[in-house]
Amino acid sequence: AFLLDVGCGTGMSGAVLESNGHMWVGMDISESMLNIASTTIASDASNGDVVHADMGAGLGFRGGSFDGVISISAVQWLCYANHKHHVPKLRLKRFFQTLYASLRRGGRAVIQLYAETPQQMELITNVAMAVGFTGGVVVDYPNSAKAKKMYLVLMTGPSQHLPASKVEEVRTRGRNEVDFESRRILKGNKRDRRQKLTDASLRERVLAKKDRQRKQGKEVRNDSKYSGRRRRNKF
Numbered sequence: 001a002f003l004l005d006v007g008c009g010t011g012m013s014g015a016v017l018e019s020n021g022h023m024w025v026g027m028d029i030s031e032s033m034l035n036i037a038s039t040t041i042a043s044d045a046s047n048g049d050v051v052h053a054d055m056g057a058g059l060g061f062r063g064g065s066f067d068g069v070i071s072i073s074a075v076q077w078l079c080y081a082n083h084k085h086h087v088p089k090l091r092l093k094r095f096f097q098t099l100y101a102s103l104r105r106g107g108r109a110v111i112q113l114y115a116e117t118p119q120q121m122e123l124i125t126n127v128a129m130a131v132g133f134t135g136g137v138v139v140d141y142p143n144s145a146k147a148k149k150m151y152l153v154l155m156t157g158p159s160q161h162l163p164a165s166k167v168e169e170v171r172t173r174g175r176n177e178v179d180f181e182s183r184r185i186l187k188g189n190k191r192d193r194r195q196k197l198t199d200a201s202l203r204e205r206v207l208a209k210k211d212r213q214r215k216q217g218k219e220v221r222n223d224s225k226y227s228g229r230r231r232r233n234k235f
Contacts, residue, residue, distance in 0.1 A: 001022045002066055003069065004066045004102065006075070006099075007071050009033045009037070009039030010033050010037050011041060013026075014037070015046070016045075017048075026051070027059070027160070028074075029052070049081070055075070059101075060098065061102040064103070064108060066104065067101055068110075071111040071112065071113070072112050073114055075111050077090050078091045078116055096130075096131045099154075100131050100156060103142075106155075108158050111154070121137070124152065125137060125152060134157075134160065135159070135160075137151065138164075139165055140167075202228045207223060219220070
C-alpha cells in the first residue's frame, strides 16, 4: 500500500511502515526534523520520501493518491493559532478536505492525537465528519492515565466497523491500582498506630527532657498536669 504520514518528524513511523511492506511519503512543518529523515532515508536506501509542508494549509497531493494515511500526535496542533491569520476551525477544515481528496475511495486515515480538552476532540471530529468522512473515535486503555491513547479512525467509503480498543492491560493495571490502594490504606493504619504510641509516651519524653535541662542548670518551668499535652489545632 502507498501511505502518507502526516507530521512524520524524523521518519521513525515511516520506517515501521516500510518494515511492514508499505511505501510511504511523510510531510512535516519542521525542516530540521525532515533533514534528519532525509539523511536516514538516504543511508538506509529507503523507499520513503518526505515533503516540507504545513498541514493546515492543505496537503497538496493529487486526488486519490494514497491507500491510507497515518498521523501520530500532530493534528491537535491545528487547534492553536500560532499566527494572527490562523483560524483553527478553518485550518482543520482545509486539512480534512484535502485529506479526504487525497485518499482513494475506500481508503482509511488513522489519526492518533492528544486533544487537550474534550472540546478540542469534538471540534476535530465534527470538522472531519462535515467534509464527508465516516468513522469515529477509538480509545485504547481508557481507564489509564498514562497508557490512554485516542485515535480518530476515518473512512472515505461506506461506514465500517471501527477497530476494537485495547483494554486488557487496563484491567491488569486496575488490579495493581487496587493492590496499591490496599497497601496505602494499610500503611495509613500503621501510621495511626504509631501516632497513638507517640501520644501515650509524649508526656514521659517531655518530662525527661525537662529533667535533663534542669541538670544542665537551665531555667525550666515546673511540671504540671498540662506538661506534654498536645495543643488543639486552631480553628
